[in-house]
Amino acid sequence: MKGEKAKQVIKNILSPLDIRINGDRPWDIQINNPQFYQRVMSGGSLALGESYMDGWWDCNALDEFFKRLLESRIDKKNKSVKPAILWEVFKARVMNLQRGARAFIIGRRHYDTGNRLFKLMLDQGLNYSCGYWHNACDLDEAQIRKLDLICRKIGLEQGMTVLDIGCGWGGFAKYAAETYGVKVKGITVSKEQAGYAGEQSKGLDVTIELADYHDLNERFDRIVSIGMFEHVGWKNYRSFMDVVHRCLKDDGMFLLHTIAGNTPAKATDPWIGTYIFPNSMLPSASQIFRAAEGLFILEDLHSLGRYYDQTLMAWYDNFTRNWDRLKDEYDMRFFRMWRYYLLSCAASFRSRRNQLLQIVFSKQGIDQVFRSEGELFI
Incomplete structure (x- = not known):
């Protein structure tokens, strides 16, 4: 043209x-x-x-x-239909982009970008997922409230064993072990995250491993996955649920915290897939529940998407405010790429094109109500 x-x-x-x-x-x-x-x-x-x-x-x-x-x-x-879109769809349909050695690509390409970058952009606990801004004054408080919300939803009690699939820099593992006295095993596909999380949790009953979730074969009282399911891929949704089912005790609970699209997808936006989150894709609620059918009972569903806009804008403010401390490590093209990433993603939640779901599952159903009496999560 x-x-x-x-x-x-x-x-x-x-x-x-x-x-x-x-x-x-x-x-x-x-x-x-x-x-x-x-x-x-x-x-x-x-x-x-x-x-x-x-x-x-x-x-x-x-x-x-x-x-x-x-x-x-x-x-x-x-x-x-643009060629780039056709290529993304072809790759996602024909190849399993998230199995075997490919599972570690996202770690190398994104999460290993540099711990210093994420330290200057995220909260003090390096939580790289949506905060819970209800009654929160700043990013640090929003992330602590998110971590405690998760702990309360799954009814953590002292002495429990907890698996954190996709533990990031160890924010949840550290908080849960310190605050609730539980034993946590966290796994990640990022070397930088694993090293940092291990250092941060020294002295606590926390173990951090560089591992693919497919290889897990231990049993836990509780399992959480916070901001990791976006990297599982549609071909692996059921096998992910199979692993969680295998590793969760019969009376256990599983909380899934994930970004979700409004409709089922089998590919991602070509720019996001090329520059930010390779081999990623957003599940829809129907894809998640279909993968869990016959394995889990739905106990709770909570939509938090409106808080991700606020979280991303806080990350953007931190990133731009600290750019002078980063510009010797990254060039201006990276600055523009990262700005484009953070602001376009904020818009995706502001326009409600993307959602953030917290879902609690059990294997056999639960009788106990873990929320405070009369509490409403909004």
């Missing part, structure tokens, strides 16, 4: 969304390279992200720009 025609097509797409080309509002886009239009028309969302990383366009409020795009369901209205 030639330049002027491509420009007019994009203008026609953006105008009904109240987004102007070279406008003066924060969510308007500023074009720095006239080849931007052709590049995006031929390359779709991958090209949109790459052209931003390359400085071909700018936007002061990327989160508001993406909120308008996502609320309009522009991706559903555009009938043309």
Whole structure:
């Protein structure tokens, strides 16, 4: 598509969304390279992200720009299928991208990006998942409230054994062991996370291992998985549930904390898959429950998606405020990539295109109510 025609097509797409080309509002886009239009028309969302990383366009409020795009369901209205999207779908359908050695790719490509980066961006406990902002004043408090919410939902008691699948930098393991007196085993596919989590939990009844969940074969009173299921892949949802069922005692409980899409998916956005979370994809609620059928009983379902927007904006504020302390380790293209990632994801929750679910399962049903009498989680 030639330049002027491509420009007019994009203008026609953006105008009904109240987004102007070279406008003066924060969510308007500023074009720095006239080849931007052709590049995006031929390359779709991958090209949109790459052209931003390359400085071909700018936007002061990327989160508001993406909120308008996502609320309009522009991706559903555009009938043309880009090659990058076809490739992502092909890979996801034909290959099992999350089994064997591939399970560790996400650790190397994303979570090993640098502990210093995440220390400056996240809360003090390095919790890289949605905070619980109800009555919280800041990010640290929101994350502590999230950890305690999880502990209360699964009824942790002193002496229990707990498995944390995808333990990250050990925030939950450390909190649960210190606060509730439980024994925790955490596993991760990131060397950087495993090393840090092990150091942070010294002196506690916590074990951290670099391992794939498929290899687990121990029994625990409680199992949690916080922000890891997004890397399991649709072909492995059932096998993940099989592992949890195998490792959970008959009277145990399992809490799954995961981002979820509104509809079933078998691939991810090409830009996110290429630059941020390789081999990832978001499950839908129906995919999760179908995978759990016959293995678990649903005890509780809690939607927290509105809090992820707030969490991501807090991470973005920390990242930009501390950029001067990071810029010697990362170049400006990385800064633009990370900014694009955090703000576009914030918009995905603000527009309710993505959700955050906390789901509690049991194997045989539970009689005890673990919440405080009359408490309502909102």
